Amino acid sequence: MTADRSDPVPVNAATAEPSRFDAASADVRWQRAWDERQCFRADDRSTRPRSYILEMFPYPSGRIHIGHVRNYTMGDVLARTKRMQGFEVLHPMGWDAFGMPAENAAMDKGVHPGGWTRENIATMKAQLKRLGFALDWSRELATCEPEYYGHEQALFLDLYAAGLVYRRESAVNWDPVDQTVLANEQVIDGRGWRSGAVVEKRKLNQWFLKITDFADELLDGLETLDKWPDKVRLMQANWIGKSQGLQFRFDLSNGGVVDVYTTRPDTIFGASFVAVAADHPIAQAVAAGNPAAQEFIALCKQGGTTAAELETAEKLGFDTGIVARHPFSEADLPVFIANFVLMEYGTGAIMAVPGHDQRDFEFATKYALPIIRVVAASADAADQPFAGEAEAGDGVLVNSDFLNGQPVADAKAAVIARAEAGGWGEGKTVWRLRDWGVSRQRYWGTPIPFIHCDACGVVPVPKDRLPVILPDDVDFETPGNPLVRHATWKHVPCPQCGAPAQRETDTLDTFVDSSWYFLRFASQPADRPFDPDAIAKWLPVEQYIGGIEHAILHLLYARFWTRALERIGKIAVKEPFASLFTQGMVTHETYSRVDPANGQPVFFSPAEVERIAEGATLRADGGAVEVGRVIKMSKSKKNVVDPDEIVATYGADAIRWFMLSDSPPERDLPWSEAGIEGCARFVQRLWRLFGQFEGAALGKNEALDRKRDQTVAAAAEDIAALSFNKAVARIYELANAIDKAAPSASRSQAIRTLLLLVAPMMPHLAEEAWALIGGEGLVAEAAWPSVDPALLVDDQVTVAIQVKGKLRDTLSVPKGTAREKLEALALASDKVQRALDGAEVKKVIVVPDRLVNLVA
RNA sequence: GCGGACGUGGCGGAAUGGUAGACGCAGGGGACUUAAAAUCCCUUGAGCUUGCUCGUGCGGGUUCGAGUCCCGCCGUCCGUACCA
Numbered sequence: 001m002t003a004d005r006s007d008p009v010p011v012n013a014a015t016a017e018p019s020r021f022d023a024a025s026a027d028v029r030w031q032r033a034w035d036e037r038q039c040f041r042a043d044d045r046s047t048r049p050r051s052y053i054l055e056m057f058p059y060p061s062g063r064i065h066i067g068h069v070r071n072y073t074m075g076d077v078l079a080r081t082k083r084m085q086g087f088e089v090l091h092p093m094g095w096d097a098f099g100m101p102a103e104n105a106a107m108d109k110g111v112h113p114g115g116w117t118r119e120n121i122a123t124m125k126a127q128l129k130r131l132g133f134a135l136d137w138s139r140e141l142a143t144c145e146p147e148y149y150g151h152e153q154a155l156f157l158d159l160y161a162a163g164l165v166y167r168r169e170s171a172v173n174w175d176p177v178d179q180t181v182l183a184n185e186q187v188i189d190g191r192g193w194r195s196g197a198v199v200e201k202r203k204l205n206q207w208f209l210k211i212t213d214f215a216d217e218l219l220d221g222l223e224t225l226d227k228w229p230d231k232v233r234l235m236q237a238n239w240i241g242k243s244q245g246l247q248f249r250f251d252l253s254n255g256g257v258v259d260v261y262t263t264r265p266d267t268i269f270g271a272s273f274v275a276v277a278a279d280h281p282i283a284q285a286v287a288a289g290n291p292a293a294q295e296f297i298a299l300c301k302q303g304g305t306t307a308a309e310l311e312t313a314e315k316l317g318f319d320t321g322i323v324a325r326h327p328f329s330e331a332d333l334p335v336f337i338a339n340f341v342l343m344e345y346g347t348g349a350i351m352a353v354p355g356h357d358q359r360d361f362e363f364a365t366k367y368a369l370p371i372i373r374v375v376a377a378s379a380d381a382a383d384q385p386f387a388g389e390a391e392a393g394d395g396v397l398v399n400s401d402f403l404n405g406q407p408v409a410d411a412k413a414a415v416i417a418r419a420e421a422g423g424w425g426e427g428k429t430v431w432r433l434r435d436w437g438v439s440r441q442r443y444w445g446t447p448i449p450f451i452h453c454d455a456c457g458v459v460p461v462p463k464d465r466l467p468v469i470l471p472d473d474v475d476f477e478t479p480g481n482p483l484v485r486h487a488t489w490k491h492v493p494c495p496q497c498g499a500p501a502q503r504e505t506d507t508l509d510t511f512v513d514s515s516w517y518f519l520r521f522a523s524q525p526a527d528r529p530f531d532p533d534a535i536a537k538w539l540p541v542e543q544y545i546g547g548i549e550h551a552i553l554h555l556l557y558a559r560f561w562t563r564a565l566e567r568i569g570k571i572a573v574k575e576p577f578a579s580l581f582t583q584g585m586v587t588h589e590t591y592s593r594v595d596p597a598n599g600q601p602v603f604f605s606p607a608e609v610e611r612i613a614e615g616a617t618l619r620a621d622g623g624a625v626e627v628g629r630v631i632k633m634s635k636s637k638k639n640v641v642d643p644d645e646i647v648a649t650y651g652a653d654a655i656r657w658f659m660l661s662d663s664p665p666e667r668d669l670p671w672s673e674a675g676i677e678g679c680a681r682f683v684q685r686l687w688r689l690f691g692q693f694e695g696a697a698l699g700k701n702e703a704l705d706r707k708r709d710q711t712v713a714a715a716a717e718d719i720a721a722l723s724f725n726k727a728v729a730r731i732y733e734l735a736n737a738i739d740k741a742a743p744s745a746s747r748s749q750a751i752r753t754l755l756l757l758v759a760p761m762m763p764h765l766a767e768e769a770w771a772l773i774g775g776e777g778l779v780a781e782a783a784w785p786s787v788d789p790a791l792l793v794d795d796q797v798t799v800a801i802q803v804k805g806k807l808r809d810t811l812s813v814p815k816g817t818a819r820e821k822l823e824a825l826a827l828a829s830d831k832v833q834r835a836l837d838g839a840e841v842k843k844v845i846v847v848p849d850r851l852v853n854l855v856a
Numbered sequence: 857g858c859g860g861a862c863g864u865g866g867c868g869g870a871a872u873g874g875u876a877g878a879c880g881c882a883g884g885g886g887a888c889u890u891a892a893a894a895u896c897c898c899u900u901g902a903g904c905u906u907g908c909u910c911g912u913g914c915g916g917g918u919u920c921g922a923g924u925c926c927c928g929c930c931g932u933c934c935g936u937a938c939c940a
Contacts, residue, residue, distance in 0.1 A: 059940050099940065172938075183938040231860055235935075238859050307936045311857035340857095358857080433937090440938065510940070548934060551860080556937095585933090632933090662868045662880060666861095668933080670868065678881055684894090725869070729879035736879090800875040805921040807875050831907095845920055851874045855920045 021687035021765055023651020030767040031132055039780050040079075040134040044523070044534060046088035052538045053079040054518055054577075056546030056554075057094045060120035060142075061101055064127040066586040066633060066671060067547075069643050073659040074583060074722060075545050076133045080760035081719050083134070084784040090538055092521040093128065093135045095121050097144035098445045098510045100183060106444075106476040113444040114472065117144055127644060132652045132763050134780065139521050143513035148520065149446040150467025151529035152512065155565070157449060157460050162568045164210045167458065170437050173304050174202035178479040181441040187304040194479070201301045206439035207448055207506065211560045215240055215431045217574075218559055227579035229666075232551045239552050241432025246416050247347065248425025250274060250324035252335065258282055258324060261346030261430055262353075265419070266411035269400035270353040270374035272364060274324045275317065275338035277348040283337040286320045293318055293337065300339045315340050315363040327424055328401060338363060344434050354390065361390035374400045375408060436557065438509040441481045443474055445507030453494035453501040462495050468503070481505055514554055515561035518544075518576055535571045544577035545722075548666075551582060581722050584668040588639040590628035591616055601626075603638040607645075611673065630670045641671055653762035654680040660724035660761055682732075683765055686758065689738060690769035693751045699744035706794070707737045708750045709787040715757055716784070724761075731757055753785045801826045802853040803835040819846040826852040 034040065055075040058068055072093075079091035095117075102113035109116075121142060128135070141148050159165050173182040177195035181204075186193045211218075219240045222233045246265035249257045258274060276282050278300035287293040296318040303309055317336035324333045333351075340359050341350055354364035354371040364371050375395040376382055382398035397403040403411045419425030439448070447468040449461040461468055471489040474482035483489060483505040494501035516529070518541055523534030546554075555577070562576040591609045592601040604625055610617045616627050633640045646655045657679040663669040711734040718727035734754055741747045752773065759766035759779045770779040794815065799822060801809040809831040813822065823844050826832055832854065839856035846852050 056940095061940085096940070101939080181938075184936095185939045187938095229861095235860050239936085241859095305938085308857070311936090313857090362857095437937080442938090509938070511937095514940085547940095548861085549940080550935095552935060553937065554940080629932095664869075667869090668862095672867085672881080674881060675868080681894090682880090688895090725879085729870075732879055798875075802874080802921070805874090805919095810875060834907095843920065845874090847874060851921090853874080853920055 019688065019691075021651075021684055021768060023653060023683070023764065024648075026768045027130070027132060027647075027652045027764045030764050031129060033767070033778065034132075034134070034780055037778065037781075038138075039778065040083075040089075040091060040136050041138055042090035042092075042136050043088055044537065048086060048088040050090070050538060051079075051082040051087040051543075052090040052518075052522070052541045053082065053543050054092070054521070054541045054545070056544070056550065057096050057514070057517060058124065059096045059099055059101070060117055060124055062120050062123070064124050064643050066641060066643055068124075068128075069131060069655060070586055070659045070665075070669060071545060071547070071583055072128065072131070072133050073656045074581070074665055074724065075543070076135075076656075077660065077719060077724060077760045078543055078545075078722070080134050080763065080780065081716070081784065083780070084756070084760065084782060085716075086783070089134075090139075090522065091133075091135055092139040093133070093137065094139075094141040094517060094521065095124075095143065096510065096514050096517070097121065097142040098149075098507075098513055100185075100442070100444070102444045103442060103476065107479075110476075112472070112474075114144065114470075117142075117444075130647055130652065131643070131656065134763070139524060141517065141520055141524070143446075143510075143517065144444070146467040146469050147526075148517075149513070150469075151520070152446050152508070152516070153449040153461070153466050153468060154463055155516065155529055155570075156508070156512070157463060157466075158568055158570065159209065159564055160460060162564075164213065164564055164568075166208055166210065167205055168208060169203045170206045170208070171201040171203055171305055172206075172441070174200045175479075176200060180479040180481075184304060184306050187306075190303045190309075198302060199304055201303075201305055204439070204441070206437050207504075207508075209436040209438055209560075209564075211436045211557075212431060212433055214560055214563050215242070215433050217563060218433075218556065221559065221563070221575055224575060225578075225580070228577075229580065229582060232548075232555065232580060232582060235551050236556055239433065239556065243430050243432070244412075245346075245428060245430060246412075246419055246425050247428040247430075248327065248419050250327070250333070250351075252282075253323040253325075253332070256282070258335070258349050259347045260349045260351050261428065262351055263430075264353065264356060264412070265415040266397060266400075266403065266406075266408050267353040267356045267374050268327070268351065268415055269329065269397075269403065270355045270372045271326060271333060271351040272354055272370040272372060273333050273352045273367075274335045275341050275350050275352050275363070276335065277341040277343040278337055278339065279343040280337070280341075280348045282320070282322070282335070282349070286322070286337070293320070296337060300337075310340065310342070311359075313339060315359060315366060317363060317367055319367075327419070327422070334369070336363075336367075345432065346430055355386060356390055356392055358390040358392070361386075372399060374398060374403075379405050436509075436511075436560070438512055439506040440509055441484075441505075442507055443470070443482045445510060446513060447483075448504045448506050448508055450504040451492060451494060451501045452504065453497065453499060455499055456494055456496040456501075459494055459496050459501070465495070483507075511554060511557045512561075515558045516565070518558070519562075519565075519571070530571075532571055535573060539571070539573045540576055540578040543579045543581065543722075545581045545583060547585070548582040555580070581665070583665050584663070585632045586671055587630045587668045588633050588641065588671045589630045590637045590639045591618075591625045592628055593618075593623075593625050603636075605638040606641055606673070630668075632668075633671070646676060650676055650680040651683065651764070653765045654683050657682065657728070657762055661728045662725055664725050665722055683762060686735065686754075686762070686765060687769065689735060690751060690755055690773060692743075693748050693773040694743060695748065695774065697743050697745045697748045699746065701741055701744045701746035704737060704741050704744075704746045704750050705788075706791045707734060708746075708753050709791040712753060712757060712785050712787050713792055719760070728761075755779070756782060756785045797849045799849065800851040801829060801832055802851060803832055804855055805853060806835070808832050808835045815849055817848070819848060822846055822848070822852050826854060 053075050055071045079089050083089045097117050102117050105116045106113045173187050175182050175192035175195050175197055177197035187199050243263045245263040247261045249259055278297045287297050317338045320335045322335040324335050352360040354360040355373050376398045377395050379396055394408050397406045397411045416427040449468045451459045453459055490503040519530045522538040523531040525531050558576050563574055565571050566574050591604040595602045610619050616625050618625050658676050711730050715727040715730050738750050755769050766779045797815045799811045809829045811825055841854050841856055843855040
């Protein structure tokens with residue numbers, strides 16, 4: 001239910017001391033007023049145009065950090081501005097509440113993951129409220145509650161029914177000492193973070209979502225996302241990685257064949273060996289009777305599973321003794337098992353062309369295999385040696401028989417055509433994107449709703465028995481998934497035959513939880529995940545805001561999940577986020593001293609340090625500490641500031657203003673004590689300025705009227721583009737102009753407008769001042785100031801006069817002055833004549849209203 | 857390794873290929889004050905010959921004109937599929 005906005009609201013009048021804005025009292029008072037009026041509840045039945053503003057929901061890690069404050073302040077300014085501009089705004093908040101840190105807390109502190117998480121949520125919710133965000137708390141959700149994850153289980157079953165869920169074997173990081181699966185984050189230099197044991201790759205049967213079925217449309221869909229940053233679209237396109245290539249067959253000396261895939265069929269004459277993955281059937285077959293090969297394959301299994309680790313590891317190979325016959329030259333190519341070939345991509349086997357692929361180059365160098373040039377800058381450069389690395393670039397084919405002289409693109413097509421004609425290969429599209437493995441061998445996640453029955457196999461839990469609820473009574477004494485060793489939870493009768501069976505003990509990747517929460521915010525029926533009509537009304541999210549670190553995984557998974565639900569008819573929207581904004585991090589310099597005992601740096605928090613002009617000292621002993629680089633705030637470097645302390649000292653509006661000032665929101669924001677003090681001073685300066693509003697003032701100041709309306713128009717554009725730092729700069733300019741102006745009706749009007757302009761950014765100050773100047777109702781419900789279009793254009797412009805591209809003079813002329821007139825005025829300038837020094841003007845470039853360039 | 861971004865005064869930054877440094881912070885000088893805080897005013901890229909030269913990470917190029925476009929480097933950051 002939304003409050004009737006035409007109703008005037010009784011407001012508590014200003015604070016006792018009119019010269020100073022008392023944030024400590026005002027903040028809470030206005031937060032209560034908004035709550036009581038339910039100002040920020042989104043009305044599903046509203047007839048206004050809708051706007052869904054969403055920031056990525058937080059993981060409840062303990063306390064809000066400054067990065068959250070920045071993220072939610074940006075969204076809040078947008079949401080409040082949209083509301084003032086007449087939109088029905090949906091601006092919800094919830095908690096991405098499943099995840100590893102809760103289990104780590106359970107192991108480290110002996111607390112229950114659920115209790116720990118819910119306490120964190122309570123703390124962080126109070127912190128967010130204290131910042132005065134215009135959130136619709138009636139739609140709050142936490143993914144760790146059955147009211148949320150039960151619906152997720154139902155959706156997972158729908159996708160299973162549609163054939164988009166399957167099981168297969170896949171490798172995990174296995175800690176052989178703790179006998180548990182490790183996340184990549186828990187593998188440090190190839191060893192388990194707790195046990196220190198060398199981690200192995202181990203294969204487990206796991207659940208997968210068929211995101212590759214959507215590879216084409218996820219790629220094509222990027223073109224419709226014209227309000228996403230180009231960099232994110234590019235990163236996603238590269239991640240999906242569509243490539244056209246050739247899959248073809250080598251005949252082997254042992255009578256078998258091997259299928260390889262290459263994106264560079266043009267370089268086929270440069271192939272000097274064939275390499276297969278350690279998991280490849282050929283490798284397995286060779287290993288069967290060969291202890292040395294077994295040893296090598298075991299070596300390949302060591303270490304973690306990340307791409308960075310695999311790619312940077314030393315290239316290692318094992319010569320199988322098998323040779324492959326080159327389809328054209330009929331040369332014999334040795335077949336290696338190689339640790340840099342991935343079973344997941346292509347066919348798990350490659351033709352290696354050392355001259356034109358860096359990994360192959362390194363491998364060939366190590367094992368003294370031929371490196372043949374088959375692409376060169378020109379046809380006569382066929383013998384040019386390599387400069388210590390492969391050349392992956394464009395050129396023309398050389399040393400390549402019938403391909404010689406052809407450009408790379410033509411040669412690709414020619415080889416594919418010959419392979420298809422000869423029946424030994426075919427052109428093929430291959431995707432870099434792999435299916436999404438969602439199984440996690442962990443407790444604190446959404447239980448995967450399946451039951452394993454010896455007789456019936458894998459059986460879905462019937463929907464009327466959802467949710468499958470996590471048991472509370474679990475222990476974290478031993479490593480590994482407590483669901484597996486729980487006494488009763490997993491033992492259930494098979495839903496089909498009734499025989500004793502076992503629940504699936506894997507839980508879902510938390511990225512699944514965050515792949516549809518934006519739908520649940522739009523509507524929250526108890527009996528279904530969402531109401532499609534409500535989805536149709538609110539979605540897509542008009543503006544989504546979050547960290548750039550989510551550019552690929554979270555955003556791709558959310559796009560996939562939305563498209564999958566669309567395909568199976570649950571919703572009618574294909575893309576969840578119409579516009580995306582990726583914000584930068586909040587950073588701070590570090591303070592440290594080297595501990596003489598071990599040579600390691602000891603870090604100190606900003607609160608422990610006194611910052612002086614040249615350097616910093618430790619408050620405790622007055623000695624110097626080293627001031628380090630400005631880096632992302634992190635607990636380990638202690639360069640963190642607690643938002644609660646800042647709010648307590650300076651008020652919510654000062655920290656909000658700091659978050660918006662100076663740094664462009666997509667870039668990193670360096671926190672500084674001086675900066676927040678400057679913001680707090682500006683809050684007080686505005687308070688004094690607002691106090692100068694006189695309802696009865698007379699007189700017109702056209703220059704100020706112009707400045708006022710130009711600022712409103714420009715700031716609205718800046719806010720819509722999330723260029724808050726520019727809006728802030730304009731607000732300063734307007735405040736400066738008002739300060740300098742003599743009292744008049746225009747000045748009072750400008751003060752009132754300024755108040756409305758800053759209302760989304762400093763809502764508490766704005767409410768207090770609004771009450772003071774006799775504004776009607778709450779400023780949170782006031783209308784955005786209107787502008788007179790006639791005042792937006794200046795009638796006088798400054799034109800730059802250049803001689804040979806260097807600035808020599810400027811002219812103030814009426815807007816629209818003719819080219820000839822501008823040229824004549826430029827030539828009449830003394831400074832121009834001095835710069836010309838008698839030289840003849842050969843060419844004149846005139847950009848009307850901007851510049852004249854005289855080229856001598 | 858691969859993919860993507862970013863780099864401008866002491867600092868954060870502004871600038872549809874068209875006056876580089878808007879706006880803020882910090883600094884310097886002054887006013888007010890017994891004093892301080894607060895506030896207000898002036899000033900602040902560098903160099904020199906005071907109206908000129910240099911100046912947007914480095915090296916090239918395109919253009920009448922480049923912070924902006926192109927090529928090649930260097931540095932920093934993000935992601936790399938089980939951190940969220």
